[in-house]
Amino acid sequence: MDTWRLLDTGVLTAAENMALDEAILRAKSNNCVPNTLRFLQFSPPCVLVGHHQMVEQEVRIDYCKNNFIDINRRITGGGALYWDETQLGWEIFASKDHPGIPLKIEDLYKKMCEAVCYALNSLGVNARYRFRNDIEVNKRKISGTGGTELGNAFMFQGTLLIDFDVDVMLKALRIPVEKLKDKEIQSIKERVTCLKWELGYVPPLDEIKSAIVHGFSRILGVSFIQQPLSSVERKLFTEVLPEFQSMDWIEKIKYSHFKHQELRNLYKAKGGLIRVSLVMDSLLKRINSILITGDFFVYPRNAIFDLECILKNSPAQYNHISTVVTDFFKANSVSAPGLSEADFIKAIWDAVKKIDMLKEGIHPSAVNSIFTVGDDFINISKPSVLLLPYCGKRPDCDYRKKEGCNECGQCSIGDAFQLARKYGLRPITIQNYEMLEKTLWQLKKEKIDSFIGSCCEAFYAKHKDDFERIGLTGILIDVDNTTCYDLGKIIEAKLGVFENQTFLNNSLIEQVLALKVNASSNVRNINNGKSEEQI
Amino acid sequence: MDIKGYIFPDELLYDKRHFWIKDEGTFIILGMTDFAVRLAGEFVFVDIGNPGRKVEKDQMFMSVESGKWVGRVYSPIDGEIIAVNEELEFEPERINEDCYGDGWLVKISIKDRSQLADLMDVKQLEPWLIDEIKRVKGEEE
Numbered sequence: 001m002d003t004w005r006l007l008d009t010g011v012l013t014a015a016e017n018m019a020l021d022e023a024i025l026r027a028k029s030n031n032c033v034p035n036t037l038r039f040l041q042f043s044p045p046c047v048l049v050g051h052h053q054m055v056e057q058e059v060r061i062d063y064c065k066n067n068f069i070d071i072n073r074r075i076t077g078g079g080a081l082y083w084d085e086t087q088l089g090w091e092i093f094a095s096k097d098h099p100g101i102p103l104k105i106e107d108l109y110k111k112m113c114e115a116v117c118y119a120l121n122s123l124g125v126n127a128r129y130r131f132r133n134d135i136e137v138n139k140r141k142i143s144g145t146g147g148t149e150l151g152n153a154f155m156f157q158g159t160l161l162i163d164f165d166v167d168v169m170l171k172a173l174r175i176p177v178e179k180l181k182d183k184e185i186q187s188i189k190e191r192v193t194c195l196k197w198e199l200g201y202v203p204p205l206d207e208i209k210s211a212i213v214h215g216f217s218r219i220l221g222v223s224f225i226q227q228p229l230s231s232v233e234r235k236l237f238t239e240v241l242p243e244f245q246s247m248d249w250i251e252k253i254k255y256s257h258f259k260h261q262e263l264r265n266l267y268k269a270k271g272g273l274i275r276v277s278l279v280m281d282s283l284l285k286r287i288n289s290i291l292i293t294g295d296f297f298v299y300p301r302n303a304i305f306d307l308e309c310i311l312k313n314s315p316a317q318y319n320h321i322s323t324v325v326t327d328f329f330k331a332n333s334v335s336a337p338g339l340s341e342a343d344f345i346k347a348i349w350d351a352v353k354k355i356d357m358l359k360e361g362i363h364p365s366a367v368n369s370i371f372t373v374g375d376d377f378i379n380i381s382k383p384s385v386l387l388l389p390y391c392g393k394r395p396d397c398d399y400r401k402k403e404g405c406n407e408c409g410q411c412s413i414g415d416a417f418q419l420a421r422k423y424g425l426r427p428i429t430i431q432n433y434e435m436l437e438k439t440l441w442q443l444k445k446e447k448i449d450s451f452i453g454s455c456c457e458a459f460y461a462k463h464k465d466d467f468e469r470i471g472l473t474g475i476l477i478d479v480d481n482t483t484c485y486d487l488g489k490i491i492e493a494k495l496g497v498f499e500n501q502t503f504l505n506n507s508l509i510e511q512v513l514a515l516k517v518n519a520s521s522n523v524r525n526i527n528n529g530k531s532e533e534q535i
Numbered sequence: 536m537d538i539k540g541y542i543f544p545d546e547l548l549y550d551k552r553h554f555w556i557k558d559e560g561t562f563i564i565l566g567m568t569d570f571a572v573r574l575a576g577e578f579v580f581v582d583i584g585n586p587g588r589k590v591e592k593d594q595m596f597m598s599v600e601s602g603k604w605v606g607r608v609y610s611p612i613d614g615e616i617i618a619v620n621e622e623l624e625f626e627p628e629r630i631n632e633d634c635y636g637d638g639w640l641v642k643i644s645i646k647d648r649s650q651l652a653d654l655m656d657v658k659q660l661e662p663w664l665i666d667e668i669k670r671v672k673g674e675e676e
Contacts, residue, residue, distance in 0.1 A: 051598065051605045052580035077580070078603035103670050104574050105604050146603035150595075253582065281625065313579065 119215030139302035267347035271338020272296035374473035387453030
């Protein structure tokens with residue numbers, strides 16, 4: 001039986017671990033070292049971006065800096081990862097022409113992951129390989145993988161989540177979840193797992209490592225002997241470490257403009273609310289990744305995670321999305337009470353269509369602060385009224401509970417009144433939900449073309465179907481700052497007695513007003529007929 | 536030429552890292568072969584680099600990525616990058632769609648023409664490649 005090296009480099013910094021990756025790979029490519037299974041750990045915690053990712057796009061740099069989280073770049077591909085001291089990395093360095101190593105990358109991934117699955121199964125965890133490089137337990141990711149090569153050598157690596165802090169991960173990485181609220185954190189937790197969550201305890205690290213060694217031994221048909229780094233590797237490590245500590249390396253990738261766009265959409269149907277968060281490439285042709293969450297039930301329970309996986313990197317074309325979702329529902333006998341596959345298709349497609357806003361000049365960072373009612377953004381024009389939330393006024397304002405504003409300059413409502421005047425709209429302060437409904441019905445009677453308004457996303461989510469029931473088209477712009485929903489004061493707000501103050505995004509309101517006040521509808525309607533297929 | 540179902544244009548040169556080379560006199564065009572592209576799967580990133588960079592024979596100077604796998608691109612000659620395929624920055628899938636045409640990677644000026652003698656034409660490539668293909672197909676059976 002072939003004997004490989006077992007190398008445990010212990011706990012090191014991110015830069016040291018990345019430098020060792022390169023050093024070991026180079027040594028292997030020169031045939032200076034045996035085929036190797038390496039274990040690694042990180043301290044301090046760090047974020048590692050994939051080889052081709054841009055740090056600014058993937059990492060919340062300020063948060064990492066303020067919380068002493070290192071940032072570095074892998075030599076392998078894939079996405080950004082958060083590593084803390086509890087996670088374990090495993091890596092294989094080997095010759096490509098080793099008899100046990102598949103030539104086709106896809107097959108190589110499968111074999112490597114099966115070794116780790118074998119290990120996890122032996123620990124009592126029901127792990128299996130998921131196509132496109134993940135290891136999952138009941139459809140929840142427990143290990144991500146990636147690889148690279150140099151000459152006749154390759155390196156394949158994976159993470160193993162042992163005990164996982166989702167909250168810190170979400171704060172350190174730019175993952176497309178809305179405002180990091182509890183629900184979104186929960187939705188991420190549903191998609192990942194770790195040994196502790198699966199077993200209820202953390203097995204000793206030696207036991208975990210031993211299981212992984214045994215897994216590779218079994219699947220590759222090799223044995224392992226513990227050996228240290230060679231002198232060649234130590235020398236190479238010393239040579240390359242400065243590069244991996246340098247900002248040139250960490251910030252190596254700078255694309256000419258941001259590579260992707262986050263788009264979010266809320267869709268409501270009888271069966272509940274569907275929230276879609278997706279990331280599209282900046283040419284807006286592909287869905288890089290997608291999260292489908294919300295208040296709905298679906299059977300089988302984790303089917304949505306598989307659907308997300310299938311939609312990853314797929315074309316942003318209506319026909320393609322429709323076919324994928326329909327086929328998926330059928331093949332997996334998916335059912336969601338009160339929802340059909342058509343609802344999911346529409347929810348996803350409505351998110352994709354938000355790129356229309358970019359084409360109209362809305363800044364990429366503002367796209368998800370705009371909600372629409374009754375039609376697509378591109379089709380809404382000639383607003384007559386500006387609906388404003390009373391909670392935008394100061395709690396001690398004389399006009400807090402009545403129409404009007406003396407534009408004292410002490411809140412953002414006064415500025416909004418000025419904007420309304422500038423663009424010829426009638427400003428109406430909405431005191432409570434009852435008034436909103438009455439106002440909208442009245443405006444409908446007046447046959448206005450559309451309205452512009454400002455409300456928080458939670459209000460929009462709650463009342464989207466009410467807006468649509470009434471049947472007026474409109475554009476709503478998100479408010480900043482803490483809302484009644486955040487503070488759990490919804491009932492007070494509904495009654496008009498919420499005592500906090502929110503702030504309007506007047507610069508975005510003005511941008512939308514400028515676009516829409518004199519625009520005619522369908523000027524750039526790219527959703528007519530065949531063009532619905534692809535944006 | 537069709538080698539066991541993989542396309543290798545007759546007029547190109549090849550190396551054992553699965554790149555094709557087109558000799559344009561004062562410069563070469565470099566790309567990935569049909570075999571390499573089909574082994575790799577769909578490309579999602581290309582680090583295209585910048586014109587003006589000097590490259591050395593057998594040294595890595597750019598990278599590509601498919602399915603979280605980073606592939607290194609090596610120069611077959613000493614020279615200087617005179618052009619990069621900028622379309623690949625946002626449309627890396629062009630490599631999959633047309634690896635011998637729109638999916639070209641870089642153009643490199645030739646410093647020493649004698650280095651091209653190390654490359655293979657399609658007839659020289661064939662026996663070596665057949666072994667590689669056998670290994671892949673053997674895995675598939």
